[in-house]
Amino acid sequence: MLKLTKKADYGLMALKYLAEHPETPALSAKDVADAYVIPAQLLAKILQLLTKSGLLRSHAGMNGGYALARDARQISAYEVIHAIDGPFFITSCTKGTKSCELTPSCTIKEPLARVNETIAGVLKSISIQDLAESEPPPGRAREAQALVALTL
């Protein structure tokens, strides 16, 4: 529960990899799949999804592949997850298909919706660039966490 899918995980890895190689015109799905150990065909489909969502530019044919459509700073983790796994919500009373039938009687729906928005905000504030910078920032996450705890 409350777990990222592996596809989104792979997608983030691939985006980060592309961000680290800005000079190459295009990298094929196989290139990225080989860099890590993830299955090539699956990674290909993920990159196709990202392309369809406008996060990547693709180029078919020989020496083809993918490249970032925008600067790494302009791509948020939220967009990646949304592109791969669709609109996300932490409760079941969404997702259009098969929503929870006790939505009217439910009393915790609105508070959880607010939690959902907070989490979405966190994800939107993370860019691919942030992932690529591997320098361990001393305590920025801890500060953010403290702020959340104080203000909510």
Add this chain to the structure above:
Amino acid sequence: MLKLTKKADYGLMALKYLAEHPETPALSAKDVADAYVIPAQLLAKILQLLTKSGLLRSHAGMNGGYALARDARQISAYEVIHAIDGPFFITSCTKGTKSCELTPSCTIKEPLARVNETIAGVLKSISIQDLAESEPPPGRAREAQALVALTL
């Protein structure tokens, strides 16, 4: 993906219901299940889990049932989720059983771990009491979200 299980959902609803009835010595699983529409047997198991984790006090026999072990303010949503669904992490490289085998080569593990901590912090800052107060707070969640966006 990134979705709360319905069990955790039910658990939060039950806790909130108990918090709203502080004067009753004990409420049976069936009482709570009837108040909402959730299946009684399933709710019973969830309450048992919460009892085992020390969030509830149980009393068997006639007129038995469950009651909050602590004040509603002292119980966080994080504890509830943790008690019901076990230790949670947004990535797959945890859960002890069947961790992702490319953990060493993965480069986005640490950044995601920080995101995970932030989300955990948000959940820890939500108490059952917060859920029970149904008054729609104008914009506290929005403020928190803005702060996160600024600091991360």
Add this chain to the structure above:
DNA sequence: CTGAACGCGGACCGAAGAAGTCGGATATTG
């Protein structure tokens, strides 16, 4: 012009997890 390398798209399958059910044991009260 031809074929290799690559992106696209759908169908498909096995494994895992979630939601819910059942049955029985035990404890408490009246």
Add this chain to the structure above:
DNA sequence: CAATATCCGACTTCTTCGGTCCGCGTTCAG
């Protein structure tokens, strides 16, 4: 004792996730 609870594990069913396969369209080097 009988009724009402909690307790606990096994089980079935359903959905989703992870992954594979195959056929097609596109590009470009030789």
